[in-house]
Amino acid sequence: MEKKLTPEVISAYYEKKFPVERFMAFIGLSNFKNREFGFVVGEHNRFVRNISFQNTEKMLEFMVKNSVKDAYVGAVFDTPPSKEHPIQKIKWNYREFIYDIDIDEYDLVRTCGCQGAQYCKECWSLVQDATVFIDKTMREDFGFHDIIWIFSGRRGVHGWVRNPIIQKFDKNQRVAILDYLTFIHDEKRSQSIDEIPNESKPLRNRIYALTAKSYLEKITPKKLHEFGISVNKAKDIIKQVQNSDDFDHTKYNILIPNDSAVRKKLSSEIILRRYPRIDRKVTMDTNRVSRMPYSIHGKTGQIAIEIKDIKNFYPDSAPTVWEALM
Ligand SMILES: [Zn+2]
Known part of the structure; x- marks a missing residue:
């Protein structure tokens, strides 16, 4: 049953249930007054920003009085x-380095009908795999360990990467990290695919251990046969991948x-079907405002909670504002 997100419900949440200490710990206590906020307010869903x-x-x-439908937080400025x-x-x-992974980015390659x-x-x-892949890459290839997924x-x-060094990165530096991770170009149209690189070994190994494994353990023998592999061999490959805990480049070969x-x-095909698809605009734009952690999503009434274990997280399991107020 669809519940209505009324101004009363929204205000009650921000007045009684919003975990303000956790939010403050999340964005950091210093320079709070120089941080930009943005909100969707009023009957006509007006988007206002340049607020501090x-x-x-x-x-x-402010949030209680205006019953803000959506709340966003942006960069820190000198005033x-x-x-x-x-x-x-x-x-x-400065501004946290933010990854945005949305399921609709995969529309051209989803086979389930969604x-x-x-x-x-x-x-x-696909979103779960992308999260694990990016999280590992940021930690292991770049040494950024302060990452929280919301x-x-x-x-x-x-994905909020909060290490002080990366928060100072300008647009070009952010693009360089994105480029390192990008193998699919023009994701919404031509989808041209780069070959799996030999020179960046950690990244290459991760593609086999996570992306290739995920693809091969979910595929049917019939589909694998289309690549010129006999059906019996295909069955054997799938079984071996499913039973392998440490699948890697060598085993693939x-x-x-x-x-x-x-x-x-x-x-x-593996890259096309299962490699992470990142909304680059979000990461590149150092002035962009992003959904405030622990705030309410204005369309679903769900809370933007922290995800501790992405492998066991499914959107339906996230709490709603009505549950929070019960
Ligand atoms: Zn689906």
Whole structure:
């Protein structure tokens, strides 16, 4: 049954249940008053930004009084953003590095029948795999260990990388990290695929251990046969991958026939079907505001909670504002 997200429900949540200490710990206590906020307010869903607050009491007061439908948090500047001092006119200071993974980015390759904001257990595994892949890459290849994953409130997740060094990164530095991770170009149209690289070994091994494994253990023998592998061999490959705890590049090379055409076609298909699809605009834009952790999603009424264990997280299991108020 669809419940209505009324102004009363929203205000009650921010007045009584919003975990303000956890939110403050999340964005850091220093420079709070120089942080930009944005909100969707009023009957006509007006989006307002260039807002800042002296302290958390003032912030909550605003959110309760205006029954904000959606709440967003942005970068830190050298002076408090306001109508008189909009962010374009003040000096940017820092901003968390944010990944946005949405299930609808996979529309061209989803085979379950879901489109847009729809999701099911089958296609949600793409978001789960992408999260694990990116999390590991940031930790192991770049050494950024302060990463928190937040449910977007609807159909995706946001990864907040909070190490002080990366928060100072400008657009070009952020793009360089994205480029390292990118293998699918023009994701919504041509989807041209780069070959799996040999030079970056950690990344290459991760593609086999996570992406290739996930693809091969979910595929049917019939589908694998289309790559020029006999049905019996295909059955054997799938069984071996499913039973392998430490699948990697070497095992892939042992299992997949040593025919360069087969290997090339298959590896492109693996990247196309299961490799992470990141909304680059979100990560690149250092001024963008992102959904406030622990706030309410205005369309679903779900809370943007922290995800501790992505492998066991499914959007339906996230709490709603009505549950929070019970
Ligand atoms: Zn689906």
